[in-house]
Amino acid sequence: MDQSKGTVACELRQVSMHYPDGDETRAALDAVSLRVAVGEFVAVMGPSGSGKSTLVHVLAGVEPATAGEVAIRGEVLGPQDRRAWIRARRKDIGVVYQRLNLLPTLSALENVALPLELDGFNRRAAASMAAAALADVGLASLAHRRPDHLSGGQQQRVAVARALVGERSLLLADEPSGALDSAAAEDVVRLLADRARAGGAVLMVTHDSRMASWADRIVELRDGRLTGVAA
Amino acid sequence: MSVREGLLALLAQGPRHGYQLKGELERALVTGRPVNVGQVYSTLDRLVRDGLVTESASDGAAEGGTVPRAGPERRRRFEITDAGRAALSAWFAATPIGDDATGRTPDVARVLLAVATGTADPLAVVRAQRGPVVARLQAVRQVQRAATDLHDALAADADAARLEATLAWLDRTEERLRTKRSR
Ligand SMILES: Nc1ncnc2c1ncn2[C@@H]1O[C@H](COP(=O)(O)OP(=O)(O)OP(=O)(O)O)[C@@H](O)[C@H]1O
Numbered sequence: 001m002d003q004s005k006g007t008v009a010c011e012l013r014q015v016s017m018h019y020p021d022g023d024e025t026r027a028a029l030d031a032v033s034l035r036v037a038v039g040e041f042v043a044v045m046g047p048s049g050s051g052k053s054t055l056v057h058v059l060a061g062v063e064p065a066t067a068g069e070v071a072i073r074g075e076v077l078g079p080q081d082r083r084a085w086i087r088a089r090r091k092d093i094g095v096v097y098q099r100l101n102l103l104p105t106l107s108a109l110e111n112v113a114l115p116l117e118l119d120g121f122n123r124r125a126a127a128s129m130a131a132a133a134l135a136d137v138g139l140a141s142l143a144h145r146r147p148d149h150l151s152g153g154q155q156q157r158v159a160v161a162r163a164l165v166g167e168r169s170l171l172l173a174d175e176p177s178g179a180l181d182s183a184a185a186e187d188v189v190r191l192l193a194d195r196a197r198a199g200g201a202v203l204m205v206t207h208d209s210r211m212a213s214w215a216d217r218i219v220e221l222r223d224g225r226l227t228g229v230a231a
Numbered sequence: 232m233s234v235r236e237g238l239l240a241l242l243a244q245g246p247r248h249g250y251q252l253k254g255e256l257e258r259a260l261v262t263g264r265p266v267n268v269g270q271v272y273s274t275l276d277r278l279v280r281d282g283l284v285t286e287s288a289s290d291g292a293a294e295g296g297t298v299p300r301a302g303p304e305r306r307r308r309f310e311i312t313d314a315g316r317a318a319l320s321a322w323f324a325a326t327p328i329g330d331d332a333t334g335r336t337p338d339v340a341r342v343l344l345a346v347a348t349g350t351a352d353p354l355a356v357v358r359a360q361r362g363p364v365v366a367r368l369q370a371v372r373q374v375q376r377a378a379t380d381l382h383d384a385l386a387a388d389a390d391a392a393r394l395e396a397t398l399a400w401l402d403r404t405e406e407r408l409r410t411k412r413s414r
């Protein structure tokens with residue numbers, strides 16, 4: 001992985017996101033600027049509705065910002081760069097969505113292996129990497145279950161494994177421990193911290209300051225504005 | 232138990248007689264057991280000595296004659312000074328974390344006194360407390376991560392658990408204060 005600490009893994013420059021709200025628009029993000037360095041673990045906190053998931057979606061390129069710039073590894077990617085975003089999500093960005101977005105017809109193992117296969121790994125290599133990632137989150141024995149036969153917390157760990165697998169350089173995790181008990185939550189956040197320590201960049205959304213305390217840096221969103229550093 | 236700051240916060244609401252302060256302090260700090268009257272007066276004496284509070288003799292009749300007919304101690308009337316207000320603001324804004332006699336951290340006393348007396352914005356107090364607690368916990372996390380044997384890990388876990396409990400309470404408190412819900 002990238003050895004150069006201090007290099008910017010991802011950056012938002014004056015990013016705003018307006019949703020239509022009746023005749024008006026509502027800013028879910030309001031001129032947000034944020035950088036996550038290579039090797040850094042940043043936690044984003046803030047109350048419900050403050051724009052945390054929107055920030056993740058903009059950074060992952062799944063929702064285009066209405067203003068401002070998003071750069072991944074120094075490359076500015078705009079709303080029109082759909083292919084570049086798809087490529088970035090395959091090679092560079094792992095995402096744990098708040099709503100998980102697991103494919104219901106695939107097993108846990110197949111869900112985790114899918115991004116690797118899309119990235120060109122052969123089936124067998126993808127399956128063995130996926131099995132290792134599932135073992136990391138404590139789900140080795142449930143690898144062949146489909147999501148609807150897993151508990152909420154187990155599904156959440158499958159989503160974490162899918163984001164961790166393949167060592168993509170940027171990891172975005174939206175409330176990755178929301179459905180977990182405190183021991184399992186700690187296991188997950190330690191995996192994220194380890195990833196940052198190993199040279200990845202990690203951005204984790206959480207409303208829980210106990211989780212956030214594992215991060216190197218904590219920032220806070222309020223009403224779509226970054227109100228600076230919480231600790 | 233933060234008797235000193237409790238007295239200052241009550242006096243910041245307005246002058247009081249000594250006899251009023253004991254009961255109000257017990258309610259404001261939710262002490263769960265009586266506060267020693269002697270401790271109240273000795274603390275008031277220190278506050279007067281330090282110029283944070285002034286004492287004015289009063290017969291109490293002017294306040295509606297509710298003064299119990301007891302010793303002269305009970306008639307003493309106290310008022311906060313500008314220096315006292317400054318000391319109180321500094322305490323609300325200060326950030327040490329440690330246990331006091333109630334087994335609660337001073338953070339708890341700050342929030343209770345802010346809510347009970349309105350002499351500081353409770354939400355601001357909660358937010359100001361969280362930062363340093365999180366910073367302490369971040370430091371403990373480094374120790375937890377670095378722990379290589381069980382003994383070190385257990386000690387770090389214990390420190391982390393105490394700080395986590397404080398944080399859980401601060402998060403809960405902020406939630407309650409924002410929604411103004413008591414249940
Ligand atoms: N697709 C959408 N259309 C319109 N408004 C939206 C849309 N998605 C989000 N919003 C609004 O944008 C704001 C921010 O939402 P977001 O999901 O980013 O909040 P959040 O901080 O992740 O909250 P939570 O902690 O509850 O997950 C909210 O007011 C929400 O109602």
Ligand SMILES: [Mg+2]
Binds near residue numbers: 052053054098174
């Ligand atoms: Mg969200």
